[in-house]
Every structure is written in structure tokens, then in C-alpha cells.
Amino acid sequence: MGKLxxxxxxxxxxxxxxFMNQYYARFPDIPPNSSFFGGWLKTRSALVxxxxxxxxxxxxxxxxxxxxxxxxxxxxxxxxxxxxxVFFPADGNAVLNYAKxxxxxxxxxxxxxxxxxILYDENxxxxxxxxxxxxxxxxxxxxxxxxxxxxxxxxxxDLPLNETVAxxxxxxxxxxxxxxxxxxxxHTSERSNTLPGLNITAEELYxxxxxxxxxxxxxxxxxxxxxxxxxxxxxxxxxxxxxxxxQTYGCSVQARMNPSPKCSVW
Numbered sequence: 063m064g065k066l067x068x069x070x071x072x073x074x075x076x077x078x079x080x081f082m083n084q085y086y087a088r089f090p091d092i093p094p095n096s097s098f099f100g101g102w103l104k105t106r107s108a109l110v111x112x113x114x115x116x117x118x119x120x121x122x123x124x125x126x127x128x129x130x131x132x133x134x135x136x137x138x139x140x141x142x143x144x145x146x147x148v149f150f151p152a153d154g155n156a157v158l159n160y161a162k163x164x165x166x167x168x169x170x171x172x173x174x175x176x177x178x179x180i181l182y183d184e185n186x187x188x189x190x191x192x193x194x195x196x197x198x199x200x201x202x203x204x205x206x207x208x209x210x211x212x213x214x215x216x217x218x219x220d221l222p223l224n225e226t227v228a229x230x231x232x233x234x235x236x237x238x239x240x241x242x243x244x245x246x247x248x249h250t251s252e253r254s255n256t257l258p259g260l261n262i263t264a265e266e267l268y269x270x271x272x273x274x275x276x277x278x279x280x281x282x283x284x285x286x287x288x289x290x291x292x293x294x295x296x297x298x299x300x301x302x303x304x305x306x307x308x309q310t311y312g313c314s315v316q317a318r319m320n321p322s323p324k325c326s327v328w
Contacts, residue, residue, distance in 0.1 A: 065184040066171065067137040071145065072124045085121070088112060129166060131173035136186045138170050156252040157264050160245035161271030168244070169237035176229045204228040206325035207235060210302055213321065214295045230290055231299065236327040238272065238300035265310040273297035 075081045088108045092101035120135070124142040127149065131138050144150065150163045173179050180196070183189040192200075208228060245253065245268060256264045276297035290296070301307040303324040313320035 063171075063174070063184075065136060066174065067135070068140060069120045069122065069137060070140045071142045073121050075121065076124075085112070129170050131170040131179075132186075133173070133178060133182050134186045136174065136182065136184060138167065140167065155255055155257060155267075156248060157245065157255055157268050158271040160241060160248070161268045162274065164241040164244055165237050165272050168240040169233050172233040172236040172240070175236070176233055177225065178229075200232070203232050203235075203325060203327055207231040207299065207303075210299045210321070210325055211291055211295050213318070214298050214302070227291055231296075232327060234291075234296050235300045235303055235325060239304060239327065241272070242268070242304065242306060263310070265306070269301060269307055269310060273301075 075085075088111065090101070090104045090108065092105070120137065120139070122139050122141060126141040127143045129138060129140045129144050144163070144166075145152075147154070150159060174182075177200070180192040180200075181188055181190050183191055204225075208231075211231065254264045256262060256267050260267070262270070276293035291299075298319070302319050302321055303326070305324070307313070308317075308320040311319070316322060
């Protein structure tokens, strides 16, 4: 974590005409009637060569609407598109910003500790740092969350909780607890802000805001296995395993949203 880097907004080099001319000079001109595969292969080769020879300048699309983590560079990319309203109103409610963007960023950072991230060291080099104990703990966490997702009510049409899905589930819980801890560190004046006209506390608003991205419809019968759990479960399961949620909403002991024991990550 100490060497984790972040690129936010736009790579400044895109505004440097000389840099961009040099960047694209290595890419071949593709005649209109040439072979698509041949042109693709040359372009791909030039791109890979650029990535290996330039380890300093990060070039990424600013139009992408989500942040992402790059294992090989130990860096989180936060494009300008992810910082626009409705995703992140800069002058908006701090509670909602931590609940939405904060949770998203925490999820991407947690990629450094998932089943792929543990194969890379802090410098982005392939150098597994996991021990038998950490692997066993990780597997235990995946199994615990597997059972939590079952309790959330999976139907036969939902995706199986294979290793890829289970890894995302662990990142969901880690992100939820980490983002909430960061939110709790806000100054009281910001941490207690709610929205006008709503008879809810700031804590209630936080948990509602965290789940707004789950308000979607998707036909999972057409989704290839090994992707993500359904959105509603990704909202509910982390909340089920957070004591702060149970306290905020006054969930009784052993209620559906307040099971015991709870899953954890750390």
C-alpha cells in the first residue's frame, strides 16, 4: 500500500503536442485496403513495445466512467469520466460521495489483495507474497461470503459463486468496510450532513447511497459464468456483515440483515 499510486482525471501528456506526436510515431500507417489482421498485429506490437519502454507516462482514456486497478503498475486509474455528476458531484453531499465514489475506489484498491493481486509485489513485479496462513484466511473469507450470498436468496438463474465471483465478493466487503471507516473520519460537520426533505440520518443516507448502483436490471441468464454476483446481493451482503449497518437500522439479533457470526476480510 505504501507504494500504491493513483492517476486522477487526465494524463497531462495528452495536451502536449510534441509528446503525442512522438507517442503515435511508433504506430504504423495502415492503408485502407490492407489486411485487418496485419494492421492489428503491427499496432498491437507497437503498443506492447511502448508499454515496456516507457514505464513513466500513463496514457489512459478520460472518457471511461469507472476507475480501475493495474496490477503490473500497482496504480489506480481514476479517469475524468468517473468524476462527473452523477458519479461525483464535487460540491455535493460528502456522505453520498464517500458512499459512492469512496466505495468504488476502495473496491479497486482491494484488487491489490485479491487472488491475482497477491502474485504481485509493491513494485508491480511478479513476486508472490502470500503465505499459507493468508491463503487459508482468504479461502475461509470466500466460503463465508459464499454462504452469505446464499442467505441473500439466490435463485437457480443466478451465477454460481466460482473463484472469480467469490474474489469480487471479498473485494465488495473489504471496500464497504474501508470506505465506511474513511467516511467516519470526516469532520462532524460533513459526516452528519443529510439531504433536505428526507427524514433519515446521515448514517442511513450513507448505506442507501452505497447501494444506489444496485438499482439496475440485468438478465443474468445471458451472462457468462465467472462474472459478478447480482447487483442486489452485492448491496445486501456487505451490509449484512457490517455491525455499523445493524446499529444504524436497529436490526434485531439474528435478523436477516444482522446474522451472527459475520464474515470479515482482515
